[in-house]
Amino acid sequence: MIRHIVWWTLKEHAEGRSAAENAQHLVEASAMLHGMPSVRSVEVSCLIQPTSTVPAQVVLQSSHDDMAALKAYAENPVHLEFAAKVKAVCSSRQALDYSVE
Template sequence: MVKHIILWTLKDELSAEEKDQVKKGIKEGLEGLAGKIPGMVDIKVNINGLASSNADLMLDSTFESEEALKGYAVHPEHVAVADGKVRPYTKIRSCLDFEV
């Protein structure tokens, strides 16, 4: 199994209300990929970080293998969510992929 963890920080120019809407859209879009990506075991997006956090939201996903993770990266449905709901609104992306 492979874990794929992403932390995002949203762009500064977004208002608090806009950030809430963006986070909800990212969560809905990414979690909506469940069952659609070959080799994806689980996908969750946390949008309710504590005030002590220095990131705005987190993707926690699990794949059967590194090959499945590579397939997810280029899967058209994932690319559509990333291009439409994530990349336009994020300024920092940190990623950690590891075997479990």
């Protein structure tokens, strides 16, 4: 199984909303990712704890059967639509993919 973790730092203001408003908007918009065929699970949160060592306002974690499933997710039009929403409001993106045995 592959775990995919992405976190974003958001622009202070974008799309007529504050960073906090955009963080909540992205969490709500992430509902579109649930039920995708190549996704075992997905969760998105903007409840970043003060103990975190990265400047992020939104984090996504998803799990996939293998790298082919992760690739299918990345190329899926639903994911691309969500990614466009993120790109409009984020200033930076970090990602980490790892295998779970």
